[in-house]
Amino acid sequence: MERNFLRGLNHGLPIGLGYLSVSFGFGILAVKNGLSVFQSSVISASNLTSAGQAAGVEIIAAGGALLEMILVQLTINIRYSLMALSLSQKLDKSFTTPHRLLASYGITDEIFAVCSAQRGALTPAYMYGMILISAVGWVLGTFLGASAGELLPPSVTSAMGIVLYGMFIAIIIPPSRKRKSILFVTIAAALLSIFFRYVLTFISGGFAMMICAIAAAALGAWLFPVPDEGEGT
Amino acid sequence: MPVYVYIILMAGVTYIIRMLPFTFFRKKIESKFVRSFLMYIPYAVLSAMTIPSIFTSTGNVVTAVVGTVVAVVLAFFDLPLIVVALSASLAAFLTGLIA
Numbered sequence: 441m442e443r444n445f446l447r448g449l450n451h452g453l454p455i456g457l458g459y460l461s462v463s464f465g466f467g468i469l470a471v472k473n474g475l476s477v478f479q480s481s482v483i484s485a486s487n488l489t490s491a492g493q494a495a496g497v498e499i500i501a502a503g504g505a506l507l508e509m510i511l512v513q514l515t516i517n518i519r520y521s522l523m524a525l526s527l528s529q530k531l532d533k534s535f536t537t538p539h540r541l542l543a544s545y546g547i548t549d550e551i552f553a554v555c556s557a558q559r560g561a562l563t564p565a566y567m568y569g570m571i572l573i574s575a576v577g578w579v580l581g582t583f584l585g586a587s588a589g590e591l592l593p594p595s596v597t598s599a600m601g602i603v604l605y606g607m608f609i610a611i612i613i614p615p616s617r618k619r620k621s622i623l624f625v626t627i628a629a630a631l632l633s634i635f636f637r638y639v640l641t642f643i644s645g646g647f648a649m650m651i652c653a654i655a656a657a658a659l660g661a662w663l664f665p666v667p668d669e670g671e672g673t
Numbered sequence: 674m675p676v677y678v679y680i681i682l683m684a685g686v687t688y689i690i691r692m693l694p695f696t697f698f699r700k701k702i703e704s705k706f707v708r709s710f711l712m713y714i715p716y717a718v719l720s721a722m723t724i725p726s727i728f729t730s731t732g733n734v735v736t737a738v739v740g741t742v743v744a745v746v747l748a749f750f751d752l753p754l755i756v757v758a759l760s761a762s763l764a765a766f767l768t769g770l771i772a
Contacts, residue, residue, distance in 0.1 A: 454755035461762075479676055486684035496683040500676060509679055513686040519718065520687070524695035526711040529702060537696060544695040545688060549718060554754075556715045598732045599740075599766035605727035606744040606761030608719045613748035615716065622716050629717040630724035637725055652721035653714060660717070661709035 441565050448569020451558075455550045455570065456577030458607050461600035463578045466493055467585025473501035477586040484582035488548055488575055492516045519650050523552040532561035539564040546571030550604070553611050621664035629656035731765045735772050740765035 463484055470480035475497065487493050495512050524547050535543075543564060551570055555562055589597075616623040629652050636648035643651070702708050731737045744761035752760075 454758055458758055483680055487687050489687055492687055500679045506682055509682050510686055513683050517687050517690050520691045521694045522714060524691050525698055526714055528695055528698040540696040544692040547691045553715050553719055595769050599762050599769060601730040602737060602740045602765050603758045603762045605723050605730050606758035607754050608723045609744040610748040610754045610757035612716055612719050614751050625713045626716050626720040629720035633721040634725050649721045653717040656717040657710050657713035660713040661706050665705050666709040666712050
């Protein structure tokens with residue numbers, strides 16, 4: 441139990457550090473939109489998501505309708521239900537309903553990616569370790585950004601913008617190197633994403649990302665079905 | 674509308690999206706297609722999130738491309754996540770000083 445928790449903390453450390461730098465930017469954005477340092481931190485602690493929070497803060501600042509808030513959050517964050525479904529397939533027997541209710545709070549893109557790259561079943565302790573350190577980084581970064589964002593030189597804050605993407609690359613590349621099917625899915629998703637960004641510009645970012653990911657993964661599943669060896673056992 | 678109404682609403686919607694499938698889906702998926710799809714989806718999501726956004730992530734295409742190349746090379750040699758991530762950022766920072 442404790443060993444799994446520590447392993448989760450350890451695997452979550454790069455996520456926490458990445459979040460620290462990214463949420464710093466969110467903190468600056470939130471204060472610019474008229475929220476207090478405390479409110480900004482509460483948003484980060486209760487939402488634990490980047491794109492959804494950025495969009496949410498803008499709706500708050502504009503005094504948008506509550507229905508708009510619901511629809512925007514649904515559109516941007518619906519990808520998490522896909523990730524939750526995928527993770528539900530590799531949970532350990534010790535993952536009882538209370539654990540599931542608690543751990544689902546922490547299903548983010550990065551935590552999902554690191555968890556699904558794990559061999560073997562996921563235990564609650566492992567996920568809690570990873571979620572804890574990630575959430576601490578996310579909230580702390582928001583707090584620092586909201587209260588002291590303008591103190592750092594722009595050369596540092598802008599270079600920090602690449603940290604999370606660098607982590608994504610570190611997750612994608614090694615399996616792409618080993619398996620042609622994953623390489624195919626990765627390249628297909630990237631090409632689609634470029635197409636959406638520069639050609640189908642009227643489709644919003646979160647929505648476009650979902651379409652690209654679903655299309656690329658479905659194409660991969662159709663062309664390269666995974667043999668029945670029982671992934672994760 | 675009080676700010677906290679918005680905050681509770683956005684947090685609630687985001688939580689339910691994550692919680693429903695994670696808590697109530699207990700069956701093992703039998704379909705080979707769906708299982709393959711779920712195996713590929715993380716890589717597809719991360720790839721679509723990274724490309725092309727990474728190239729504008731530093732506000733300067735040159736520093737971002739240098740950071741990206743550094744990340745790809747280090748990841749190719751299987752270095753730990755944190756090393757890849759921070760090296761990309763450091764490379765972008767140093768390039769920004771020169772350029």
